[in-house]
Amino acid sequence: xxxxxxxxxxxxxFEEAPVELRCNYSSSVSVYLFWYxxxxxxxxxxxxxxxxxxxxxxxINGFEAEFNKSQTSFHLRKPSxxxxxxxxxxxxxxxxxxxxxLIFGAGTRLAVHP
Amino acid sequence: ETGVTQSPTHLIKTRGQQVTLxxxxxxxxxxxxxxxxxxxxxxxxxxxxxxxxxxxxGNFPPRFSGLQFPNYSSELNVxxxxxxxxxxxxxxxxxxxxxxxxxxFGPGTRLTxx
Numbered sequence: 001x002x003x004x005x006x007x008x009x010x011x012x013x014f015e016e017a018p019v020e021l022r023c024n025y026s027s028s029v030s031v032y033l034f035w036y037x038x039x040x041x042x043x044x045x046x047x048x049x050x051x052x053x054x055x056x057x058x059x060i061n062g063f064e065a066e067f068n069k070s071q072t073s074f075h076l077r078k079p080s081x082x083x084x085x086x087x088x089x090x091x092x093x094x095x096x097x098x099x100x101x102l103i104f105g106a107g108t109r110l111a112v113h114p
Numbered sequence: 115e116t117g118v119t120q121s122p123t124h125l126i127k128t129r130g131q132q133v134t135l136x137x138x139x140x141x142x143x144x145x146x147x148x149x150x151x152x153x154x155x156x157x158x159x160x161x162x163x164x165x166x167x168x169x170x171x172g173n174f175p176p177r178f179s180g181l182q183f184p185n186y187s188s189e190l191n192v193x194x195x196x197x198x199x200x201x202x203x204x205x206x207x208x209x210x211x212x213x214x215x216x217x218x219f220g221p222g223t224r225l226t227x228x
Contacts, residue, residue, distance in 0.1 A: 004156075032213060043118070043204055043219035044157070051214055090156050099170050099211040101147070104156030 002027040004091050004105035012111045015083055021076040021108045023091030031093040033074040034102065035065055038088040047089075050074065051096075061085070086112045116141060118207050118220035126226045127195050135190045135223045137205030143218075145169070145211045146188040148180060151202040151222070163188055164211045192225075200227045 007022040025031060032051050036044040048059025055067040065076045074091060091105045119138045127133050139146050145164045149157035159172035163182035177193040186207070192199055202224050206217035 036219075041221075043221045044206075045219070046216055049216065092156075094213045096213050098213050099162065099164075100145070100208055100213050100215050100217060101159050101162065101170055101172070102149070102157070102206075102217060103159070106154075106156045 002029075002031060002093055002095060002103050004093055004103055006089075006091055006105035006108045008108050009106065010109045010111065012113060013081055015112055015114050016080050018079050019077065019081050019085075019110065021089050021091075021110065023074045023076065023105060025072050025074065025091075025093050027072075027093065027095070030096040032096055033065075033067060034092040034094070035059065035063070035074075035076050036090045036092060036104075037061075038090065038107075040087070044090065047076070081110070081112045083112050083114060085110060118205060118218050120203075120205050120220040120223050122223060123221070124224045124226075126228065128228050129195055129197060131195050132191065132193045133195060133225060135192075135203050135205075135225070137188045137190070137207075137220060139186045139188070139205075139207035140218050143207035143209055144186050145208045145215070146182055146186065147206045147208070147217060148188070148190050149204040149206065150174075151204055152198075153201070157204055160190070162211060169211050195227045197227050200225060 035047040092102045147162040148160040151157040161171040162169045181189045202222045208215040
């Protein structure tokens with residue numbers, strides 16, 4: 001079975017500082033990796049995804065993530081955050097070759113302070 | 115292009131009642147997935163419909179049932195509501211059910227069971 005662990009439930013950071021949200025996954029088969037963002041009282045929006053190719057993936061709003069197969073990690077980074085980045089961030093996996101059933105982590109609450 | 119829409123936005127029911135939630139998929143999408151997001155947790159996969167047939171199911175009891183219509187819109191029905199069914203219910207659509215197809219989420223329906 002597959003599982004996703006988001007190592008921090010909350011990450012406070014000051015505006016314009018860099019941030020890293022950590023994600024580890026467990027799977028005996030190949031998976032695809034995703035980061036979604038959820039703003040208050042809204043649904044989920046795709047930030048970026050890794051299917052294959054370059055392990056450094058760039059997404060929307062200046063976010064990027066790096067796939068590390070040996071460490072089974074897919075950490076999300078942004079070099080300089082804004083107040084508007086305050087939201088819940090979810091890491092998720094899909095088993096490659098199966099159907100697109102997303103398995104989510106518990107989420108990381110990013111709080112950007114002025 | 116219209117995105118994924120869900121109705122109603124909020125709903126309050128009492129234990130033992132039945133509820134129907136609705137989802138309109140994005141134009142051109144034939145696959146709809148439903149997720150339950152309890153407070154403070156990541157979304158959990160309920161089931162997926164592809165071309166009006168159930169294509170996969172998560173670990174939810176049979177009182178959670180669904181339907182997909184010829185226009186690919188979908189319903190989620192929950193019978194004999196329990197307090198633990200209180201959650202945000204998210205619908206997502208995709209072009210196809212394959213593992214590389216991105217899911218686009220609606221804003222969700224907030225269900226409160228008293």
